[in-house]
Amino acid sequence: MSNSQAAAVKIAAAYHQAWTTGTLDAAASHLAEDVICYAPSGVIEGKAAVRAFMEPFAASLTQSTLLAVFGTDEEAPLMYNTANRAVPSAPGAELYRIQNDLIVEIRIIFDRLPFALARGDVIEV
Template identity: 80%
Template sequence: MSEKQARAVEIAVAYHRAWTTGNLDLAAKHLAEDVTCHAPSGTINGRGAVRAFMEPFAASLTNSKLLAVYGTDDEALLMYDTANLAVPSAPGAELYRIQNDEIAEINIIFDRLPFALARGDVVGV
């Protein structure tokens, strides 16, 4: 792994660890001011908006386990599993694009179905 690859992974892992432990102030420090986050619920733009989007989920976590990390010179891919009181396992993955030692873009993939079922939402087949 090159030094540049290692730096991209280091930034992504630091961000992930910060938000999964509820330290949204520290997590936000890794985000570019104009960060773009693509999530299953839509696109969120800007550091403050991404922080506000992540905060309720981060606050609900009872556990988080980092499963895998991969990096290139300007990207890092993290796969993880999270849990909260309602959902014992919620795997996800995030692809981070790094520019100037900040996260410029995040692509989040996770299955929303376990959360819908936990809320008692009716889900069509």
């Protein structure tokens, strides 16, 4: 692994660890001011907006397990599983693009179905 690969993985893992443990100031320190986040709910732009988006979910977590992380020179995808009081298992994956030791782009993928079922939403197939 090259030094830049190690750096991308380290930054992504540190950001993930910080937001999943509720230390949002530490998480935000890894974000570029103009970070853009592509989430299932839409596009979030800017460090403050990404933090505000992540904060309620982070606060609801009762557990998070990092399942895998790896990287190339400028990106690090990771896979994890989270849980909260309503949802015992919610797998997710994120792809981080890193420039100048900061996250400039996040792409989040997760299954929204467990959350919809926990809310009692009617799901049509």
